[in-house]
Amino acid sequence: MIPAAFDYHRPSSLDEAVALLARHGDGAKVLSGGMSLLPVLKLRLGSFAHLVDIGKIPGLDYIKEDGGFLKIGAMTRQATIERSEIVRGRYHALADAVPLIADPLVRNRGTIGGNVANGDPGNDQPAIMIALGATLVLRGSKGERGVAANQFYKGFYATALGPDEILTEMRIPVPPARSGGAYAKLKRKVGDFAAAAAAVQVTLDAKGAVERAAIALTNAGPTPVEASEAARSLIGKVPDQKTIAEAAKLAAAKCAPSADRRGSVEYKKEMARVMVMRALTKAVARAGGR
């Protein structure tokens, strides 16, 4: 399959890339790893007159803890994240998820920036960014701004990105002591998107009660679904099977998946409940609770 014709641009700086986007407006699309965009172009599900390849812009590929944040550059490949000791250390939800994204060959090209900015509710990292309380750093003609991950997704493939803006960095607060996270994903086979998946992050107090909690779901609606009520239901409680089950039920009630080859609406909501339960159980254990 051959994509419809387009012009290809390979800027060598972010300023140059932003200027190209500003010039070409809606006709331009940022090319990162290309693992979602190139199939879209080949299958002719979409077409753009201009591709702006950010792959050769220096300084967009990094994973570092700095000033109380884990900072990940937009061009960081999934395979790099998979091998990262920093990520494995205390960003459990992200560490759980990466080996479950697509397949190893796709992860050699695919980037976290693409996964997060794409706006496909089937992508795994948006829910993780929400659960981890990440700020997404966007660069445009008017400069840089940060958008909270839970404010970024506006609809199916619709995000807060302006036509001249590029996602440059994910900024994740370093979790406090007694924190744990997890990502649980149900998929039919390697390379598939989730039938249901849940990202969670919890922090316990000295007595083992939940101090902070966040829950977000993948492929549970037109955008990633943040289950705030479910997360709030855990606060102040020492998490046990019963409180976890109750939170999972509340989270599943928040889901609005659509039926497809991966299952019916009822099945997906039930699987979302199970994924939240599994992820919470694991996260609590990792935080040092029961």
Added chain:
Amino acid sequence: MAIHKISVTVNGTAHSAEVESRLLLVHFIRERLRLTGTHIGCDTSHCGACTVLLDGEAVKSCTVLAVQADGAKVTTVEGLEQGGKLHPVQEGFTEKHGLQCGYCTPGMMMTSVALLEHNKNPSEQDIRQAIAGNLCRCTGYVNIVKAVQYAAEKMR
């Protein structure tokens, strides 16, 4: 621009070419360079038949633009044999019957070569995870795993 001048080193030979923006790397390799060992299977980045090494990393060349490979080193299955001697991975696939129809084999071997570059002593699980993006519909993978194990031993 819609036409680009690119320089790509394929199997150690430098090539310069003018390519359209939309030309896929796999088409460049097969149709321009006439290296047809790299196969097109699903053409939707699932099957891995088109796997090549791009600067040493195994990638699906149906989902990379030729222009993105500008300045890069590409290795295809034709580049594995050196001086008339099969690469240990090729030898492993022969010795252990790692193929039946052979369609997935070039991609399977390129992924295996990349694995053995990173991991000299892979477990069965490591091998199975590494080839998770390469589909074989004939063998059930058992002999493919054996072929990679054979190569690993040979290369140690």
